[in-house]
Amino acid sequence: MDHISPGNSLNEIARQVKRWREEKGFYTPSQLDKDTLGKLMLVVTEVSEAAEAVREQDRALFTEEIADVFIRLLDITGTMGIDIEKAIARKMNVNAARPFRHKKKLDL
Numbered sequence: 001m002d003h004i005s006p007g008n009s010l011n012e013i014a015r016q017v018k019r020w021r022e023e024k025g026f027y028t029p030s031q032l033d034k035d036t037l038g039k040l041m042l043v044v045t046e047v048s049e050a051a052e053a054v055r056e057q058d059r060a061l062f063t064e065e066i067a068d069v070f071i072r073l074l075d076i077t078g079t080m081g082i083d084i085e086k087a088i089a090r091k092m093n094v095n096a097a098r099p100f101r102h103k104k105k106l107d108l
């Protein structure tokens, strides 16, 4: 597997995650199906692990678990052929066009 370095694009990391999963025997194609629902639940488990790291006040563990969240998300986007960089840019432009505080009265 190619060495993964900081500075790689999200789409490149998604390709590397896909290759890594293939090499380790975990690759399954993602579509809008039960397999993807399972993968999304794995994202939730990583978020839960990050929450536990906050409770333990362990910044190194928190960083590692947040990285797991991204890796699992990029696994999904990579195997589904989603250009996540384009999708993020498109959505951030949508967000930028929204009114201040989205006219919400309650800050949650």
Ligand SMILES: [Mg+2]
Residues within 6 Å of the ligand: 046, 049, 064, 065, 068
């Ligand atoms: Mg983890």
